[in-house]
Amino acid sequence: MTLRVYNTLTRREEPFETLEPGVVRMYVCGPTVYDRAHVGHAMSAIVFDIVRRYLEYKGYQVRHVMNFTDVDDKIIRRAQETGEDPFALANRYIEEFKRQLAQLNVLTPTVMPRVSETMREIIAMVQGLERASFAYRTDGDVYFRVRKDADYGKLSRRKLEDAVSGTRVEVEEGKEDPNDFALWKAQKPGEPAWDSPWGPGRPGWHIECSAMALKHLGEQIDIHGGGNDLIFPHHENEIAQSESYTGKPFARYWMHNGMLQLSGEKMSKSLGNLVTIDEFLAEHEADVLRLMILGSHYRKPLAFSDAVIEDTKRALARLRGALRPGRGTVESGPAVERLQAAAQAAPAAFEAAMDDDFNTAAALAALYDLVTEINRARDAGVSPARLGEAQAVLVKLAGVLGLRLEAPAAGAGAEAAPFVDLLVELRSKLRAAKQWALADEVRDRLLALGVVVEDTREGSVWRWKE
């Protein structure tokens, strides 16, 4: 099976072929670091983490670049409001986001460049565009000449005329066309600035990504990703700049994830309906957010609500429950054969789903099917060793999706375990003596302390409550 990927540029699913065999160059737009990151940012990072993990599972070497936009109007404004140094402010949020990515089990991108570290390349690129008359200057500003770019609008399928008739295009002094966008902005009083051929100033919003992709991945890349709210104008403008500069097609596949919806609306700062990553992680595990995302297709909007979170927690408990050891002794026979057949079939079903434009919901269904078979086998008394073979497949495939499937490490768990063992053992004696009331009280009170006790045919087992 070959991987097929939906390409926003062509609005179709296409077979995935890389520019260089075995290597994937992937650029994903990271956040503008002026405020705390919310779960929408996490979603984007997780979606492309899954893409990366699956590509690596398929044997590709992935060069994954995710940028930080640390030079920007909003950062400067925020810094002016708080009196903080804009670089210090940006740096703080960068470190915070990196920590959150690690907590979310997102593999560290190969490179995480910043605008402030890419200034030389940005300036060179603007100069190149100016030389080729794709750019022009007005005072200390430099604009991209949209009319000069014949296929401008091909990603968002927008015609220049449509935008012109709209009322929202801001009219700025000196622009030849309202659709022209800034490549370089002249310094205003109190703003940080870099020296350039056009005087002190800073880059416009879109040029950074073009420059960082060029610097770290080359003139042409395989995958360019981001949220679908970036299609226009950000990615449209990136294409315009990069392709006008190099004369070559920029990205082979444009991938865009859908937006997280909170009470039916897109989660965003302007609407104020957001949940920060730290707020989420304070109450739920990282696997919960990831499993929510995996449950639907990455291109579609995803419903985010307390009800969905709670459902997902229970679904996660089901996945984890399949990893319980069991105490059977059956080493062969129909139950074992059935389990082995399921374990063998699972990877193929999983890959078929993932090969179809990363259909994680269908891939998860393959995992749940395996879960059912493992549980069946356990009920049928299959030995821990035979069970373990199938469980290893489950753990491996879940790992490709970035799910850890590890129960949270209970704080004082290690020290408390012998005491819980003792209580459970004593309770077993009570049960043997049919002292039901006392036995039930022990179980109830342990549950209140976060310990789940379950009685099986082979004896009582316990685990920390999730």
Added chain:
RNA sequence: GGCGACGUGGCCAAGUGGCAAGGCAAGGGUCUGCAAAACCCUGAUCGCCGGUUCGAAUCCGGCCGUCGCCUCCA
């Protein structure tokens, strides 16, 4: 106003021409002293109306509804 996406059982959500995945919830059953977990079973004429087709959730047209982009946005 322009561009685009979506509407599948109580909820979340796959499926884009051939008997409608999966998860959660609900009901019934097995097991159990009880419980929990697990397993088995039960349930959808796929927004509405037309059309194409031997056959449509899936293609085409219309309508209704929801959402996104067009300004910063993952």
